[in-house]
Amino acid sequence: MIIDFGKIPEKELVNFRGGEKAYNTRMFDDGINKIMLGRLVPGASIGLHTHDTSCEVIYFLSGTGKAIYDGITEEVFAGICHFCPKGHSHSLQNDGMEDLVFVAAVPGQ
Numbered sequence: 732m733i734i735d736f737g738k739i740p741e742k743e744l745v746n747f748r749g750g751e752k753a754y755n756t757r758m759f760d761d762g763i764n765k766i767m768l769g770r771l772v773p774g775a776s777i778g779l780h781t782h783d784t785s786c787e788v789i790y791f792l793s794g795t796g797k798a799i800y801d802g803i804t805e806e807v808f809a810g811i812c813h814f815c816p817k818g819h820s821h822s823l824q825n826d827g828m829e830d831l832v833f834v835a836a837v838p839g840q
Contacts, residue, residue, distance in 0.1 A: 734759045736768040749778030750822070765837040771796065775831075776824035782817050787837045789813040789823070794831035797824050807831070 739757040747754035752775035757768040771777070771794075779799065789798070790812045798805045798813045800821045807813055807823070815821040825831035 734766060739768075741770075747777050748780045748822075750776035751824075752776070763839055765835075767835045767837075769833050769835055771823065771825040771831040773825055773828055773830070777822055779820055779822040781820040782815055782837075784817065785837050785839055786817045787815045787821070787835060789815075789833050789835045792832045792834065794825060794829050795827035796831040797826055798822070799824075 736757040736759075739759065741755050741757050744754045744756065745752070752772060754775065754777050755770040755772075759766045769789075789807075791807050791809050793809050795806070795808045798807050798821055800813070800815060801819050805813065813821070813823075823831075
């Protein structure tokens with residue numbers, strides 16, 4: 732199955748999960764799984780949240796930022812993969828000078 736993010740309209744989710752500015756996403760959602768092409772502009776963030784029913788995998792394509800995972804700050808950049816297992820908490824912030832772009836998958840919600 733091909734997912735063409737170029738054909739999925741980008742949504743702007745302002746203050747997503749209590750974060751700063753907006754999370755821009757092109758989201759595929761089949762009712763069970765979500766696969767997203769995400770973008771955070773400089774200074775934007777996704778607020779702290781817990782994955783109670785699923786995990787999340789984020790692969791970074793460009794930009795720099797920080798993932799805060801269970802209270803520990805991790806640097807993220809192109810080529811790095813961040814994993815938040817079920818039952819754990821994380822947030823994401825763009826502290827760089829360019830957009831932080833990533834692909835995220837949340838399976839089996």
